[in-house]
Amino acid sequence: MDIKNFIARRVARELKDGDVVNLGIGLPTLVANHVPEGVQITLQAEHGILGAGPTPEPGKEDPDITNAGGFPITVIPGASFFDSATSFAVIRGGHVDVTVLGALQVDEKGNIANWMVPGKRVPGMGGAMDLVVGAKEVIVAMEHSLKGSPKIFKECTYPLTAVGVVKKIITEMGVMDITTEGIVLKEIAPGVTIDDIQALTDAQLIISAELKVMDC
Amino acid sequence: MGKITTAAEAVRNIKDGDVILVGGFLMAGSPETLIKALLETSGAKDLTVVSNDTGTADSNMIKVMKTGRVIKVHASYIGANPMTGQMLIDDPNSVTLYPQGTLAEKLRCGGAGIAGFYTPVGVGTVIAEGKESRIFDGREYLLETALRGNVAFVKATIADKFGNCFLRGSTKNFGAIMARAADYVVAEAQKIVEVGELDPELVTIPGIFIDALVQSEDA
Numbered sequence: 059m060d061i062k063n064f065i066a067r068r069v070a071r072e073l074k075d076g077d078v079v080n081l082g083i084g085l086p087t088l089v090a091n092h093v094p095e096g097v098q099i100t101l102q103a104e105h106g107i108l109g110a111g112p113t114p115e116p117g118k119e120d121p122d123i124t125n126a127g128g129f130p131i132t133v134i135p136g137a138s139f140f141d142s143a144t145s146f147a148v149i150r151g152g153h154v155d156v157t158v159l160g161a162l163q164v165d166e167k168g169n170i171a172n173w174m175v176p177g178k179r180v181p182g183m184g185g186a187m188d189l190v191v192g193a194k195e196v197i198v199a200m201e202h203s204l205k206g207s208p209k210i211f212k213e214c215t216y217p218l219t220a221v222g223v224v225k226k227i228i229t230e231m232g233v234m235d236i237t238t239e240g241i242v243l244k245e246i247a248p249g250v251t252i253d254d255i256q257a258l259t260d261a262q263l264i265i266s267a268e269l270k271v272m273d274c
Numbered sequence: 275m276g277k278i279t280t281a282a283e284a285v286r287n288i289k290d291g292d293v294i295l296v297g298g299f300l301m302a303g304s305p306e307t308l309i310k311a312l313l314e315t316s317g318a319k320d321l322t323v324v325s326n327d328t329g330t331a332d333s334n335m336i337k338v339m340k341t342g343r344v345i346k347v348h349a350s351y352i353g354a355n356p357m358t359g360q361m362l363i364d365d366p367n368s369v370t371l372y373p374q375g376t377l378a379e380k381l382r383c384g385g386a387g388i389a390g391f392y393t394p395v396g397v398g399t400v401i402a403e404g405k406e407s408r409i410f411d412g413r414e415y416l417l418e419t420a421l422r423g424n425v426a427f428v429k430a431t432i433a434d435k436f437g438n439c440f441l442r443g444s445t446k447n448f449g450a451i452m453a454r455a456a457d458y459v460v461a462e463a464q465k466i467v468e469v470g471e472l473d474p475e476l477v478t479i480p481g482i483f484i485d486a487l488v489q490s491e492d493a
Contacts (some may be wrong), residue, residue, distance in 0.1 A: 061380065069288055072306065073414070103444065104444050105299040105302065105326075105444055106299075106320075106444050107444050107445045108445050114468045116318065120443065121301070121302070122302065122303075122442045122443035122445050123420075123432065123443040123444055124299075124301075124444055125298070126299075127300075128299075128300035128301060139442075139443055139444055139446060140446060141378075141446040141447060141448075141449075141450035142299070142326070142374070142375075142378040142447045142448050142450075142451060143378045143379060143381070143382040143451050145375075145378070145447075146374065146375030146378050146379065149375060150375050150393065150394075150395060169398075178467065179362075180284075180350040180352075180359070180361050180362055180371070181351060181352060181353030181359070182349060182350055182352045182353060182371045183350065183351070183371060183373055184350050184351035184374050185350070185372070185373070185374040185375060186373075187373035187375075187376075187395050187399065188373050188374060188376070188395050189376035190327055191394050191395045191397075192375075192395070195464075210324065210342060217399065217400050218398060218400075218425075219397045219399065220395075220398065220399065221397065221398030221399070
């Protein structure tokens with residue numbers, strides 16, 4: 059299993075039966091492929107779908123039914139369509155249980171920066187700011203470092219997406235909870251040492267007394 | 275009360291300096307027939323475009339922008355239209371980015387007679403710069419104001435001749451809101467039917483919001 063699917067599979071174990079879930083583009087999208095048996099979730103798409111389903115078979119694409127990346131998808135039985143104001147009432151109004159997003163930077167205060175790199179072309183924040191403020195739980199799913207350079211900081215330096223919203227970070231190296239004391243390492247991936255993970259983390263990790271091997 | 279017209283006729287109502295609301299999310303629900311008419315048969319310039327994303331590299335909007343007639347953009351995501359990205363680099367004041375839900379709500383308010391609203395989205399970020407903030411029940415919110423256009427372009431799947439529109443699947447997105455937030459609203463419909471043929475239960479946009487109806491080239 060590659061790193062991205064390893065992370066996505068661990069994130070999927072956080073989901074509970076009945077959860078309404080919004081998955082960001084990229085790695086978070088893979089979470090849908092790893093939802094444990096017996097857990098039924100409803101996927102929300104920001105442009106107006108509850109009950110988004112998998113990619114259609116070739117030839118069955120419908121230009122009126124797309125995902126938030128513009129690609130054709132299907133919907134599951136029980137799905138609904140609505141306009142963008144209603145969609146953000148779902149998101150901002152606290153009706154999304156979990157959102158899973160990637161990040162450029164996360165810090166020990168739960169701040170997240172994932173919409174612009176200063177000096178680079180700016181794509182815009184899309185629905186990311188609304189999602190991290192509105193969802194009941196925000197999980198950051200990302201590779202632990204950018205080619206060896208840390209992404210988990212004492213304090214973010216890039217423009218923020220939101221303040222104090224991230225509660226959990228899941229990477230290929232471990233599972234971390236963000237608490238009022240700081241970032242607590244709860245699980246560590248097989249074959250990774252505490253020194254390995256700290257070396258690639260700018261923030262000081264607090265090691266949980268019940269530290270476990272990451273269970274995927 | 276005939277609302278049916280041609281795209282060329284509908285865009286004649288656009289004046290220099292107008293604010294145009296354009297429905298759609300990337301290509302889903304994008305009113306390409308109307309944007310093409312804006313490109314080919316309207317000479318209006320100094321335009322402001324309000325759109326979730328200003329389309330993609332395949333959309334007609336990028337061609338309009340290449341003519342230099344669009345001087346200002348309000349959007350939430352511009353990563354799929356490199357012209358808008360270039361505008362932002364050339365003149366940061368020419369493109370205003372909003373959180374997507376804030377853009378949707380600004381337009382919803384614009385069409386609903388609401389002057390503004392307080393949202394928790396953007397607190398502690400660059401979005402908060404220069405905005406009034408207020409605490410409600412211990413939580414901080416930002417004041418955002420309504421947004422309206424002179425003209426709106428929306429795409430419908432089916433419209434009846436009164437203007438009642440059905441927008442299928444995930445094409446409702448911004449079009450369904452923008453239709454209420456402009457002085458002159460044009461819908462292009464993939465299929466136009468007689469009054470009475472569209473089930474009232476299936477109306478996404480009530481016909482009173484629609485001023486002109488055009489047959490979509492995407493039929």
